[in-house]
Amino acid sequence: MEEDRKRFGRRAFILRGGRFVLGAIAVGLPVRSRGAELALALDVAYAGSMGSMMEGPLKTAADQRLNLDMHGRAQGSSALAQLIVGGSIRPDVFIPITPGPMLAVLRAGKAETALPIAHTEMVIAYSPRSRFASKLDAAAKGEAKWWEVLQEPGLRFGRTDPVADPQGRNIIFTVMLAERIYKQPKLVEKILGSPINERQIFTEPTVQARLQSGELDAASAYKIQPGPFHLPYIPLAGEINLSRQNVRADHPDVVLSLGGKTYSPEPLIYYAAALKDAPNPKGASAFVQWLTGEEAQAIFHRFSYDPSGDASALRA
Numbered sequence: 001m002e003e004d005r006k007r008f009g010r011r012a013f014i015l016r017g018g019r020f021v022l023g024a025i026a027v028g029l030p031v032r033s034r035g036a037e038l039a040l041a042l043d044v045a046y047a048g049s050m051g052s053m054m055e056g057p058l059k060t061a062a063d064q065r066l067n068l069d070m071h072g073r074a075q076g077s078s079a080l081a082q083l084i085v086g087g088s089i090r091p092d093v094f095i096p097i098t099p100g101p102m103l104a105v106l107r108a109g110k111a112e113t114a115l116p117i118a119h120t121e122m123v124i125a126y127s128p129r130s131r132f133a134s135k136l137d138a139a140a141k142g143e144a145k146w147w148e149v150l151q152e153p154g155l156r157f158g159r160t161d162p163v164a165d166p167q168g169r170n171i172i173f174t175v176m177l178a179e180r181i182y183k184q185p186k187l188v189e190k191i192l193g194s195p196i197n198e199r200q201i202f203t204e205p206t207v208q209a210r211l212q213s214g215e216l217d218a219a220s221a222y223k224i225q226p227g228p229f230h231l232p233y234i235p236l237a238g239e240i241n242l243s244r245q246n247v248r249a250d251h252p253d254v255v256l257s258l259g260g261k262t263y264s265p266e267p268l269i270y271y272a273a274a275l276k277d278a279p280n281p282k283g284a285s286a287f288v289q290w291l292t293g294e295e296a297q298a299i300f301h302r303f304s305y306d307p308s309g310d311a312s313a314l315r316a
Contacts, residue, residue, distance in 0.1 A: 042068040042283045045084065046095040047077045047270065048160075048204035049120075049167060052228035053303040061299060066290060068283050076165030076204055077101040084110055084275070092284035094273050097222075098166045098266040099314055102273060106316040113315055114273035116308035117291045118300045121243035121268055122174045124150070124234040125221035129214035136218060140234045147178055150191045150218060158211070158219035160204045162195055163259050166266075167204060170242055171220035173265040176254055177240040195258060222268065224304045242268050245311065269311045 042062070046054055051074045059070045073080070073089070077096030083089045085108040094111065096102050102114045124146055126136040132155055138144035150157060162168035172188065172195060179187035192200065202210060208229045210216045226233045238244060247265045256263045272291050274284035290296055297307070 039063065039067045039069040040280050040283050042070045042093065042280055042287055043073070043091040044070055044093045044095065044287070045073045045075070045080045045089060045091040046093075047080075047097045048074040048165070049097060049222050049225055050074070050095065050270070051205055053224070053299065053305075057299050057302070058296065061295060062287060062290070065295065066283070066286055068280075068287060070287075074205060076160065076168070078104075078166060079164040081105050084108075090275070090277060090279065092275060092278035092280045093287055094275060095270060096166070097268060097270050098170075099269065099271070100263070100266055101166065102271045102314055103316075105273065105275075106314060109276070109316070111273040111275050113313055114271040115288060115292055115313050116269050116311035117272050117296075118270040118305040119243070119268060119308050119311070120222040120224050120270075120305060121238075121241040122170055122236055123221050123223050123226070123241070124218055124236065125208065125211055125226040125231050126218040126233065127211040127214050127216060128232060130155075130217035132217050136234065137232070140232060146234045146236070147175075147182065147184060147187060147191065156215070156217045157191065157200055158202050158207045158216040159192070159200050160207065160220070161201050162256070165204055167220060167222065168201070169256060169258070169263055170265070170268070172256055173254065174220075174236065174240050174242060176256075177251065177265070180251075180254070181239055195256065223306075227304055242266070243306075245309070267311070269308055270305075271314055273314075 054072050062068045062070050073091065078101050081096060081101035081104045084094060084105050094105055105111055106114060130136065132152055135144060135149045139146040139149045159171050160168040162172060172192060175188045175191055207219045208225055208231060211219055211231055212229045221233060242265055245267050247267055251265060254265055272288045274288050278284040
């Protein structure tokens with residue numbers, strides 16, 4: 001009798017597993033076998049600044065804890081939002097930085113709610129190979145003014161496209177605020193040139209690598225980015241680094257016009273949302289909830305992300 005029960009149990013498990021696989025295949029979900037377990041694919045479109053963590057420990061932990069085979073797409077948050085709204089891509093989960101890109105997705109009816117999961121701030125990363133390294137080191141220690149060092153003749157500065165990527169806009173806002181608060185006329189023009197300055201603009205995944213190789217001397221960055229590349233950075237004061245929740249209310253007249261749109265500075269909060277038409281809706285919901293929990297938050301902390309604090313969930 002005992003042996004019969006064991007055989008029946010194994011047979012039932014195989015039948016259930018077979019039905020699970022057939023069901024997943026029927027709706028187009030890739031299935032990866034891992035011994036007796038079956039892992040469903042989870043497509044996550046996320047801000048390019050998150051690459052080192054997302055494709056490393058977070059991917060591994062999601063596999064082990066949730067049995068999800070995460071596939072990431074890293075790109076500028078605004079560009080990803082446009083692709084999602086336009087139907088060009090159909091990820092399960094969207095994780096941008098700043099409220100703007102997420103609100104575009106929510107207002108298009110692609111998701112219902114977005115949860116805040118982490119927070120960061122603007123810094124200036126720099127290359128230890130730069131011929132300006134000693135001056136940049138002094139700025140990092142507070143012994144020199146960073147905005148004066150960045151105006152050194154021949155210094156190569158890098159940033160991202162302000163149309164496609166919030167960080168490209170955020171460095172402009174940071175310098176705009178510095179211009180005002182430190183009373184430095186035309187500081188944006190002196191450091192960045194025009195908003196669309198092709199000599200300075202690179203894709204987000206390549207900027208830190210260009211610093212590491214010495215191709216660039218300094219670049220805009222979030223605090224989370226230099227560490228994985230073993231790069232030093234200059235911390236910026238709280239009144240200009242976009243870390244404060246009320247940055248927009250405090251500076252209502254600081255605006256940037258690009259491509260027919262007007263932007264205002266926003267706090268650097270990362271949000272996560274399960275999309276309504278997610279191919280793997282259960283996995284998407286589980287993943288987003290897991291990101292707010294203790295295990296995932298410990299990973300964020302290890303990679304220099306700050307907690308989201310009192311940031312509220314976003315809704316359309």
